[in-house]
Amino acid sequence: MHIVSLVGEQAAPSLVVLRTLSPKGFTLVCTDLSKRIAGNIRDLVRAEERHLLEVPPYRLGEITRLLREHASSIGDEIAFDLTGGTKTMALAAYAVAQSMGAKIYYLKFQGEKVIFEYTWEGDVLKEREISLGSSSFTLSDYLGAYLGPGNFDIHGIPEEPDSPGKRFEKEVYEALAESLDEVGASIRISGALELDLAFRKGISVGVAEVKTGRKACEKRPLEQLNAACAREHLGTYTKKVLIIDRVWDASKENLIDLARAWKIKVIELPSFGVRNHLSPEDKRKLQEEVTKFLEGGKS
Known part of the structure; x- marks a missing residue:
């Protein structure tokens, strides 16, 4: 599986999701403001494929196009982590995930911490919870x-x-x-x-x-x-x-x-x-x- 993870100014959500799910490859989608954080995460998490994709933070059409083009170039099963990034980035990633029938992940970080996995069944999303280990990171x-x-x-x-x-x-x-x-x-x-x-x-x-x-x-x-x-x-x-x-x-x-x-x-x-x-x-x-x-x- 290849996870496309939206990265904001907080590093912890993407780090936890990637360490917990251990995908074969990942893409960190960032803006100019979050590019430093995304680079740090890329250097920390091991995978066969590690990409950075920089997008404009608030231009919905442009973000959607860039995500769709990048997702189409990935050979493996693809999934999207919508925890980080701007709300505009999340809207674009959701639209691309829906069009591809791709899984969606979201980390609830405040209070009880859990990853939600959403799978498409037709036009309906089915939800399940993934518990977190105590050693997602050091x-x-x-x-x-x-x-x-x-x-x-x-x-x-x-x-x-x-x-x-x-x-x-x-x-x-x-x-x-x-x-x-x-x-x-x-x-x-x-x-x-x-x-x-x-x-x-x-x-x-x-x-x-x-x-x-x-x-x-x-x-x-x-x-x-x-x-x-x-x-x-x-x-x-x-x-x-x-x-x-x-x-x-x-x-x-x-x-x-x-x-x-x-x-x-x-x-x-x-x-x-x-x-x-x-x-x-x-x-x-x-x-x-x-x-x-x-x-x-x-x-």
Whole structure:
């Protein structure tokens, strides 16, 4: 099977569909704005045939013509993934799929994650659900799809932390490593942005800043998270978490409001601030709240 996948500014949907269905070949349909993301995905996913097809984002007739011509040149059974791209691209791809009697796929990414497969029976579409495995991609795959394979580094946690902040980060890292599929530490993005942690559970990915003392009460960690998850970096599907060793009281109302506006989950673990060590209760709270947030809970 050859899948024609529409690519928008978010890399995760196309990456998940291609990794889950493992087609013999694929074409990534992109615009000038999403061409970088499409190129990253092409470099990450293995297949016998890998094509890029650039189309204008909103010219329905032109997109339809280009898709029809490209689909006709593919020798294998063809299917269309309509998850990404613009609505105009989806309309064009749907029309071509209908004219060819081709299967259609759509990934529901928010909340419960599932791929819908639609098969034509006459003029009627029959639907079935395809469940997702927990290993559609790795943390490095996800970062590479958004940033490009050579544009980030994961340095890891030092064996013997030399400060309270580093000890807190290590304890948080070890607690999350017990409950999630993958955790990476000290991630540098394009040599400019740096994040304390990145983690994955299934196909959901988040990043975190882990702060103690005065730094836990500053605006900068929130700004760092928001910048890292902008469209031009890790994209809006990436969850943002701030983990601190104290409780924000009413005097931090401006930070609370900013975190809420930027959809950043704040997790308060005051036991470390008191005893320089996470209590069992705070460790469990950390694991449960991060897992729930990754699975679709609100910030």
